[in-house]
Amino acid sequence: MKKAIIGVVTVSDRASRGEYEDISGKAIIEYLKEVIKTPFEIEYRVIPDERDLIEKTLKELADKVGCSLILTTGGTGPAPRDVTPEATEAVCEKMLPGFGELMRQVSLKQVPTAILSRQTAGIRGSCLIVNLPGKPQSIKVCLDAVFPAIPYCIDLIGGAYIDTYEDKVKAFRPSKR
């Protein structure tokens, strides 16, 4: 069985300059270790909010490193430096609007400013790219909502097989027609 490679990309000017610790990226890595039971390894990057660099990083992780899944954090708000969704859309062949819709919906139960998040998801080759929010407390809420659909999505695009601990996240694979 092919070992899954999962990219975790923190997009933050300040974290990339070392001005503060990247709590968000680390929260994602902790989450993955807790819910995934099949073998996987993580490729972790911390980069500034530069659209070109985000695109280059996503392409490299999908095409050269061979990631089946890339989770980004940061850069999804309305501020001028927030360009992660644009970079994501630019490198994807297909967009999956349902991810952003559901993540905003569950985040809205926490804060009314969830509608300001422009998070999205898309497919590049055999890699699913999902934008997560920047705030650590929102990351788990969003991952809990969308993760049950992620392993089957990766099956459909020919990525690595991923399975989860059912008591943490129940990965759903519909029966074949």
Next chain:
Amino acid sequence: MKKAIIGVVTVSDRASRGEYEDISGKAIIEYLKEVIKTPFEIEYRVIPDERDLIEKTLKELADKVGCSLILTTGGTGPAPRDVTPEATEAVCEKMLPGFGELMRQVSLKQVPTAILSRQTAGIRGSCLIVNLPGKPQSIKVCLDAVFPAIPYCIDLIGGAYIDTYEDKVKAFRPSKR
């Protein structure tokens, strides 16, 4: 009163090769017969997951056959051959994101993988085009959710008058301002 023409387009490589019966397209036709009380006829097509062919079929049904409504089934997932939403967007002048949002929302109550569906809807001339899911069991859930808005939408774009049996689907037409 102009008789409504409704296109039903099954997009499926396997069904178009006759490898299995098109249960989905037939489920849509059954649904229409059950809920619409005004006169209508159906134009039914089964085609492979080829973007050019989907676009050509949608254009022909809207422009030449004179459909007021086209319902597609299949090809809305994340797999490489799933291109129905792209073909739909390419032939529409206006997109109606609310259809996809609501269909994903009601489907989510059934399966967490509903967020993988990229279903959308749009307008081409006097024709409303709506992407339905490929799985027969999801088709009724989606149609029940969006059908109440369909007759009024077709009024607004100058299509044929459609009315429904109220005990099946209550078509909503707001009072004029």
Next chain:
Amino acid sequence: MKKAIIGVVTVSDRASRGEYEDISGKAIIEYLKEVIKTPFEIEYRVIPDERDLIEKTLKELADKVGCSLILTTGGTGPAPRDVTPEATEAVCEKMLPGFGELMRQVSLKQVPTAILSRQTAGIRGSCLIVNLPGKPQSIKVCLDAVFPAIPYCIDLIGGAYIDTYEDKVKAFRPSKR
């Protein structure tokens, strides 16, 4: 403290010809007076459903008049003359899909035809532009849903400071990380 300038743009062929009173634009102005407690002034326009003119008006209000917020009403449906979302998207650098999603969701509780609304929101420079529905009875429902996120959004893009009467609308500003 900079006084906020808020644009209210009614997009309606009939209202712009004086064929009926612009109840919708006036409902928005009443709402703003009721909920905003910081100083602000309103720039009010009534224009026909012409895409070029809508774009020109939005640009002028954002760039020359210096609006931090523009609320439009009308022109978001599926009819051929409904082009407000297209004009909005054409003048914005960034789109905020969460606004349209939430407004459709709350409107759906009132009428099933809410899915026909193509309302959206976006950012042009330091100005947030939000499309509201045309029907006066839907405007308050939509504003109540999205207004809590508006002042913080305007902070993030460098617009004027806006605060609200908490008993009417509770503006939410997350604590800085």
